[in-house]
Amino acid sequence: MQQALIELKNVEKKYEYGKEILPVFKGINLRIMQGECISILGPNGCGKTTLLNLMGGFAKPTQGSLVFEHEEILNPDSRKILLFQELGLFDWKTVQQNIAFPLIFQGLTDQEKQQRIEDAIHLVNLQGFEKLYPSQLSGGMKQRTAIARAVVNNPLLLLLDEPFSALDQQTREFLQEELHEIQRQQNKTIVLVTHDIEEALYLSDRIIVLSARPSRIKKIFPIPFSKPRDPALRHTPAFSQLKKEIWCCLREEMKR
Ligand SMILES: Nc1ncnc2c1ncn2[C@@H]1O[C@H](COP(=O)(O)OP(=O)(O)O)[C@@H](O)[C@H]1O
């Protein structure tokens, strides 16, 4: 059997507030393969962000274990990058300086750094904008900068928490296409949390639908469309049919 890059074994998470306990999810079992793109959909508050935090090593499960490259995940490290909704760009640094930031800790020569930065800028089509500050950028360009910074160290795993939710529909579609291309070129493993079923369908190999809290995996949809995917795929009957099935599955949980 193919080796999983990341494996969740019977994962449970509860938060405690004094005497109160909030069970978020339990019994989560999942194997994510190298090069796979997985999307996680689920109602608000069902624990999607929490799940990404566990995979990134930013929090620990209450029970069960998470394994990355055969080792239990205990801490964050540069092989797995979590990109938050808020992006976290430094306002006082230029695009280029923001992208360069993760390289400070890598012990590279100036030339190696320069090459990596150039490659990352190229990858997200930000050539010509290197010297601008975040306040001078559109939402889409900020997002591109954050993606470039996330991939500059060539991580194995990208964890993306609703990365495009603040963008208008057109910009969102362009960025989805770019992310699709990055994943393909670099054979990245991606776990994407999103509210956008089309986004999940266009990008993913499998879509996981979580139930309402205390959540579990309600259903896993394998996505049959071959890659690379044409943006026009979104307008095919097969795409619409699957979108409807996933919507129905999700909708039941949102009403609970
Ligand atoms: N660090 C935390 N401490 C305590 N409770 C939290 C923490 N993070 C999230 N929660 C709670 O856990 C539940 C799941 O949150 P979250 O993972 O953010 O859900 P989602 O991303 O699916 O909307 C929510 O009820 C939230 O209030």
Ligand SMILES: [Mg+2]
């Ligand atoms: Mg969230």
